[in-house]
Amino acid sequence: IKIITTHQLQAMKERGEKISMLTAYDYSMASILDGAGVDVLLVGDSASNVMAGHETTLPITLDQMIYHASSVVRAVKRAFVVVDLPFGSYQGNSSEALRSAIRIMKESGAHGVKMEGGSEIKESVIRILSAGVPVMGHLGLTPQSIYKFGTYTVRAKEEQEANKLVEDAMLLQEIGCFSIVLEKIPSALGQKVASSLQIPIIGIGAGPYVDGQVLVTHDLLGITKEFKPRFLRRYADLHEIMTSAVTNYVNDVKTKDFPRDEEAY
Numbered sequence: 001i002k003i004i005t006t007h008q009l010q011a012m013k014e015r016g017e018k019i020s021m022l023t024a025y026d027y028s029m030a031s032i033l034d035g036a037g038v039d040v041l042l043v044g045d046s047a048s049n050v051m052a053g054h055e056t057t058l059p060i061t062l063d064q065m066i067y068h069a070s071s072v073v074r075a076v077k078r079a080f081v082v083v084d085l086p087f088g089s090y091q092g093n094s095s096e097a098l099r100s101a102i103r104i105m106k107e108s109g110a111h112g113v114k115m116e117g118g119s120e121i122k123e124s125v126i127r128i129l130s131a132g133v134p135v136m137g138h139l140g141l142t143p144q145s146i147y148k149f150g151t152y153t154v155r156a157k158e159e160q161e162a163n164k165l166v167e168d169a170m171l172l173q174e175i176g177c178f179s180i181v182l183e184k185i186p187s188a189l190g191q192k193v194a195s196s197l198q199i200p201i202i203g204i205g206a207g208p209y210v211d212g213q214v215l216v217t218h219d220l221l222g223i224t225k226e227f228k229p230r231f232l233r234r235y236a237d238l239h240e241i242m243t244s245a246v247t248n249y250v251n252d253v254k255t256k257d258f259p260r261d262e263e264a265y
């Protein structure tokens with residue numbers, strides 16, 4: 001196997017090397033991210049927001065996730081590709097969960113799946129793991145249950161919710177998940193989970209003491225404009241760069257500057 005494996009991700013945690021993870025939904029972007037050395041590419045159900053313009057991650061379908069995932073897989077030479085099981089494809093029915101995970105693996109060629117939740121989805125996770133599919137957990141802010149919480153604010157600030165999160169993380173490790181994403185929780189809780197568990201803990205808004213970081217690529221590149229949570233560091237302003245490029249193109253077409261003789265046959 002030429003790609004990064006779950007064993008290599010585990011080894012990174014053990015030697016204290018942080019894991020880099022970013023979202024990808026299409027071939028062109030995935031090939032740039034893979035070439036730049038990102039360890040894990042997540043075909044996130046954030047595609048529902050970023051690619052399709054929905055307000056939440058709930059509407060995206062399994063077929064749509066498979067389309068995004070197969071595009072990403074075709075671009076990848078090194079990264080481990082994880083795909084979100086979308087809302088409604090795994091909750092509450094472990095047979096359906098297994099069927100969904102197998103469809104993703106067979107039809108896209110991805111390397112693993114990610115699922116939101118802890119004890120509530122235990123049976124589904126066990127069933128998928130026993131089919132040999134690597135599973136990444138996802139705890140803390142879980143956008144697929146946004147309507148249960150009503151807000152995208154920081155999670156597990158209270159002791160009870162924090163204790164439940166730690167228990168869920170231990171459970172996911174015990175049943176065999178290879179890694180867990182922790183979203184938007186206090187730094188101290190991220191540290192506690194990362195130091196008490198053996199498997200790599202990847203944070204998004206979970207502070208610096210976890211084993212790796214994940215961001216939505218379009219946020220990091222500044223393509224999305226409105227979204228500015230505190231945990232987001234913008235590494236470029238592609239919104240500005242792209243707007244200016246396209247404005248110049250429109251202007252050149254209008255003024256007949258484009259195309260010139262040397263750009264014509």
Ligand code: KIV
Nearest residue numbers: 023044045046181214
């Ligand atoms: O869908 C997504 O982009 C995610 C990350 C934010 C972890 O689940």
Ligand code: NA
Nearest residue numbers: 044045046084
């Ligand atoms: Na997601």
